[in-house]
Amino acid sequence: MAGVHVSTTVNGDDVEFVCPGSESLLDVLRNRLGLTGAKEGCGTGDCGACSVTVDGQLVCACLMLGAEVEGRQVQTVEGMAQGDQLHPLQRQFIENAALQCGICTPGFLMAAKALLDRNPDPTETEIRYALAGNLCRCTGYDKIVRAVSATAKELSQEATTKGSKKR
Amino acid sequence: MTLDTQFTDQKFKLVGSRPDRPDGVDKVTGRARYGADASAPGQLVGAILRSPHAHAKIKKIDTSKAEKLKGVKAVITSADLPDLTNGNRGNYDILENCMARGRALYDGHAVAAVAAIDAETARRALSLISVDYKVLPHVTDVDAAMRSNAPIVQPHVRTAGGEPSDKPTNIAQISTFGHGDVEAGFAKADKIVEKSYKTEQTHQGYIEPHACLATVGPDGQGELWVTTQGHYTFRNLCASLLGMDIAKLKVTSSEIGGGFGGKTHVWMEPLALALSRKANRPVKLVMSREDVFRASGPTSSTSMDIKIGCTNDGRITAATATLRYQDGAFPGIWGMLGAMTAFACYDLENVQSVGYDVLVNRPKVAAYRAPSAPMAAFGVESTIDLLAAELNMDAVEFRLLNAAKEGTKASYGPTYGPIGIGPTLEAVKNHPHMHAPLGKNQGRGMACGFWFNFGGQTCTDLNIGVDGTVNMTVGTVDVGGARASLSLIAAEELGIPYEHVKCNIGDTASLGHNDTTEGSRGTFSSGMATIFAARNAIEELKSRAAKTWDIDPEEVDWVDGEAVAKGVEHSNLGPLSLAQIAKASPNTGGPIAGHSETVADGAGVSFASHICDVEVDPETGSTRVVRYTVVQDAGKAIHPDYVEGQFQGGAAQGIGWALNEEYIYGEDGRLQNPGFLDYRIPVCSDLPFIDTEILEIPNPNHPYGIRGVGETSIVPPLAAIANAVSNAAGVRMDHIPMSPPRIRKAIKAEAAMHQEVSAG
Numbered sequence: 001m002a003g004v005h006v007s008t009t010v011n012g013d014d015v016e017f018v019c020p021g022s023e024s025l026l027d028v029l030r031n032r033l034g035l036t037g038a039k040e041g042c043g044t045g046d047c048g049a050c051s052v053t054v055d056g057q058l059v060c061a062c063l064m065l066g067a068e069v070e071g072r073q074v075q076t077v078e079g080m081a082q083g084d085q086l087h088p089l090q091r092q093f094i095e096n097a098a099l100q101c102g103i104c105t106p107g108f109l110m111a112a113k114a115l116l117d118r119n120p121d122p123t124e125t126e127i128r129y130a131l132a133g134n135l136c137r138c139t140g141y142d143k144i145v146r147a148v149s150a151t152a153k154e155l156s157q158e159a160t161t162k163g164s165k166k167r
Numbered sequence: 168m169t170l171d172t173q174f175t176d177q178k179f180k181l182v183g184s185r186p187d188r189p190d191g192v193d194k195v196t197g198r199a200r201y202g203a204d205a206s207a208p209g210q211l212v213g214a215i216l217r218s219p220h221a222h223a224k225i226k227k228i229d230t231s232k233a234e235k236l237k238g239v240k241a242v243i244t245s246a247d248l249p250d251l252t253n254g255n256r257g258n259y260d261i262l263e264n265c266m267a268r269g270r271a272l273y274d275g276h277a278v279a280a281v282a283a284i285d286a287e288t289a290r291r292a293l294s295l296i297s298v299d300y301k302v303l304p305h306v307t308d309v310d311a312a313m314r315s316n317a318p319i320v321q322p323h324v325r326t327a328g329g330e331p332s333d334k335p336t337n338i339a340q341i342s343t344f345g346h347g348d349v350e351a352g353f354a355k356a357d358k359i360v361e362k363s364y365k366t367e368q369t370h371q372g373y374i375e376p377h378a379c380l381a382t383v384g385p386d387g388q389g390e391l392w393v394t395t396q397g398h399y400t401f402r403n404l405c406a407s408l409l410g411m412d413i414a415k416l417k418v419t420s421s422e423i424g425g426g427f428g429g430k431t432h433v434w435m436e437p438l439a440l441a442l443s444r445k446a447n448r449p450v451k452l453v454m455s456r457e458d459v460f461r462a463s464g465p466t467s468s469t470s471m472d473i474k475i476g477c478t479n480d481g482r483i484t485a486a487t488a489t490l491r492y493q494d495g496a497f498p499g500i501w502g503m504l505g506a507m508t509a510f511a512c513y514d515l516e517n518v519q520s521v522g523y524d525v526l527v528n529r530p531k532v533a534a535y536r537a538p539s540a541p542m543a544a545f546g547v548e549s550t551i552d553l554l555a556a557e558l559n560m561d562a563v564e565f566r567l568l569n570a571a572k573e574g575t576k577a578s579y580g581p582t583y584g585p586i587g588i589g590p591t592l593e594a595v596k597n598h599p600h601m602h603a604p605l606g607k608n609q610g611r612g613m614a615c616g617f618w619f620n621f622g623g624q625t626c627t628d629l630n631i632g633v634d635g636t637v638n639m640t641v642g643t644v645d646v647g648g649a650r651a652s653l654s655l656i657a658a659e660e661l662g663i664p665y666e667h668v669k670c671n672i673g674d675t676a677s678l679g680h681n682d683t684t685e686g687s688r689g690t691f692s693s694g695m696a697t698i699f700a701a702r703n704a705i706e707e708l709k710s711r712a713a714k715t716w717d718i719d720p721e722e723v724d725w726v727d728g729e730a731v732a733k734g735v736e737h738s739n740l741g742p743l744s745l746a747q748i749a750k751a752s753p754n755t756g757g758p759i760a761g762h763s764e765t766v767a768d769g770a771g772v773s774f775a776s777h778i779c780d781v782e783v784d785p786e787t788g789s790t791r792v793v794r795y796t797v798v799q800d801a802g803k804a805i806h807p808d809y810v811e812g813q814f815q816g817g818a819a820q821g822i823g824w825a826l827n828e829e830y831i832y833g834e835d836g837r838l839q840n841p842g843f844l845d846y847r848i849p850v851c852s853d854l855p856f857i858d859t860e861i862l863e864i865p866n867p868n869h870p871y872g873i874r875g876v877g878e879t880s881i882v883p884p885l886a887a888i889a890n891a892v893s894n895a896a897g898v899r900m901d902h903i904p905m906s907p908p909r910i911r912k913a914i915k916a917e918a919a920m921h922q923e924v925s926a927g
């Protein structure tokens with residue numbers, strides 16, 4: 001089986017791997033790079049448990065090939081915290097009890113981060129539609145939406161205080 | 168009505184607060200390890216070949232080509248799983264469900280399995296196995312399966328609880344519950360409503376597929392890492408099916424990515440162990456989503472007839488239910504549970520419910536959150552609404568008038584202690600949601616639900632470290648915040664900070680047997696065992712303090728995390744904290760621990776009432792839930808966030824079931840929609856916030872008053888939503904799910920009937 005040699009960046013680190021041309025990015029992350037934070041809930045792009053970003057774009061890692069990330073920037077849930085500082089979304093998910101079993105959580109965190117990066121002040125409806133590609137069977141989404149709202153508020157308050165300090 | 172028990176108004180310091188869960192960081196950083204996240208050196212990848220036929224005789228399986236493929240290390244069929252069940256039919260059924268034995272009984276039934284060096288090789292090996300099938304007639308509909316000319320699913324089955332007969336049948340069991348004289352009751356009724364209902368099959372839909380990593384050596388020792396609700400049950404079953412010693416199989420439960428009952432049963436774990444034993448290598452076996460739908464855990468589809476009669480002033484005089492539940496291809500207790508729960512909310516003089524357990528060519532039915540209760544509640548609560556309308560009586564008032572209370576003899580036998588059905592109805596009556604205005608095309612519905620809850624065998628260890636922190640090991644799994652709740656309980660009992668407790672889920676080698684985490688028993692039973700273990704440790708702490716002080720242990724009290732010497736004669740002795748006693752423990756008698764081995768009796772029954780507003784588009788039949796409120800009795804909410812979470816999650820699953828989710832079988836008996844695209848569960852944009860109101864009517868059988876909370880929340884939604892949709896659309900919906908085509912059809916039929924009536 002001829003493998004494809006791939007050089008890429010994962011969570012800021014340079015990474016190289018060899019994989020069959022048909023292997024999904026999800027299998028590469030989980031089985032070759034030991035990053036099991038992204039989960040396989042379906043393998044068909046329907047559940048979002050495998051959500052990661054590639055060059056800042058939210059994707060289902062199960063629908064991309066490992067070979068496609070050559071020269072690109074991949075971000076997974078494992079790269080979300082900065083050192084011992086959790087990302088505000090991660091902290092808010094814990095504080096708002098936005099997870100029960102937690103299998104969907106990495107995917108939701110990646111999708112929510114992608115939303116807030118592009119829209120720092122989303123309405124409830126915008127949050128609900130932005131997260132509609134991520135399935136959660138435990139929570140009924142109630143506390144997830146609240147956690148994302150709370151994070152948006154927290155980040156915007158931080159931005160204002162920082163802004164006013166600058167001035 | 169008195170609802171006070173000896174546990175009413177207990178004062179707690181920590182219980183009832185909302186601290187961060189201890190496994191939170193692991194779960195938001197991707198570090199938590201679920202079923203598919205483990206690997207072992209030299210591990211192989213397992214894969215399963217499944218029957219494409221709903222019913223077939225397996226004439227021959229040729230695995231020779233697959234065995235010869237480079238990289239294939241083991242191939243197994245049922246021949247590799249000899250029958251060691253010793254006449255235990257239940258275990259034989261489990262074995263046969265794991266792998267077909269001469270007959271494929273449903274689309275997706277496993278027929279062979281392989282282990283190979285990688286996934287690609289395993290897939291190729293499956294394609295090289297040739298199976299010679301003789302296709303047999305099949306039946307997938309529950310009513311069709313009961314007809315006398317139906318294809319027979321299991322030739323050995325005779326009806327338990329039925330007339331003795333030699334004739335094979337698909338009716339595996341008939342279960343009858345009730346009391347009084349229903350004929351006489353109906354004779355006294357001024358109004359009677361009689362109606363038939365249907366519900367389609369749904370799946371628990373946990374996001375994590377079944378997954379395990381099995382290792383068995385030629386020395387007969389093995390390990391199994393698996394996503395499960397019951398690692399002890401899995402151990403016992405797997406060991407007995409494979410002829411292993413229970414003590415030599417260590418089962419570790421991974422983090423579990425949702426179960427809802429579906430992970431109480433073994434599906435493919437014995438196959439992973441058998442493959443590993445044959446290859447003498449670790450084998451990782453993970454189901455695809457398609458496999459999950461085709462071959463694991465759906466709930467029953469049903470067909471029901473409900474009849475209820477009452478007097479003009481609204482008192483129910485008699486009620487009957489005939490409930491036909493399909494079990495899939497193996498006998499279960501699902502019709503029985505439906506019959507037990509159907510009328511449990513009401514105080515009835517004359518009541519009878521009959522449950523049929525019926526075999527069809529579909530996957531073996533598994534528990535799904537309060538299994539069987541939601542469907543029966545749909546039939547009963549819809550009929551109750553119809554009857555209230557006939558009486559021109561408010562539907563909540565009508566229910567209140569007939570609600571069960573302390574001392575009521577339940578339709579399924581026992582007499583209730585203090586229960587919450589009345590209080591949940593009162594709360595609904597007074598809830599602002601009930602009085603909010605409705606918009607165009609909107610309708611409101613409400614309904615009640617009941618679930619038993621379960622206790623069972625439980626074992627907990629609690630070890631106190633020399634720094635005064637506490638390591639606790641429990642054997643129930645953490646399906647959604649249990650570590651937090653149990654840590655709160657241990658800290659409360661010991662009088663130490665929540666942060667000083669670390670709760671672990673023990674594997675089968677490190678703790679005594681624990682029953683499966685089902686029946687909403689996790690917090691109830693492990694909570695009880697935690698309290699007992701802590702009290703056991705406190706006895707030891709007190710005796711160490713006594714030793715230090717050189718006084719009698721009887722003279723020591725435990726107050727707020729400290730040992731205090733009783734009486735004025737000891738007023739010179741300052742209190743000793745848990746940390747101080749722990750620090751001295753190496754010199755006062757060694758490690759300090761508490762244990763509890765118990766059968767947690769007295770799980771408290773639980774009731775809920777839900778309110779739902781929907782908006783139905785009369786053009787398309789599409790329905791939106793616009794507002795939803797859950798009111799449920801929790802006994803005592805240990806960590807209210809996770810109690811609310813259970814309420815909300817159950818309601819959301821019920822909403823999916825009511826409006827959209829269903830297994831669709833083709834004429835050929837094959838499942839048409841085994842994926843999340845076509846079996847669509849509610850997504851974030853489908854739902855509103857789900858409001859919750861927690862009632863706390865203490866369970867008299869639990870030191871903290873806890874009742875189970877996990878399951879009841881899925882019982883009322885089908886009925887509440889059906890009542891709401893019926894009110895919005897102006898036509899009674901009697902078939903779940905109320906998908907757009909079904910609603911449109913019902914609206915059209917109703918319109919046509921009106922036209923006929925006005926034309927005639």
Ligand code: FES
Nearest residue numbers: 041043045048062
């Ligand atoms: S696993 Fe990729 S979307 Fe479900």
Ligand code: FES
Nearest residue numbers: 100101136137138
């Ligand atoms: S928390 Fe279990 S699927 Fe979302």
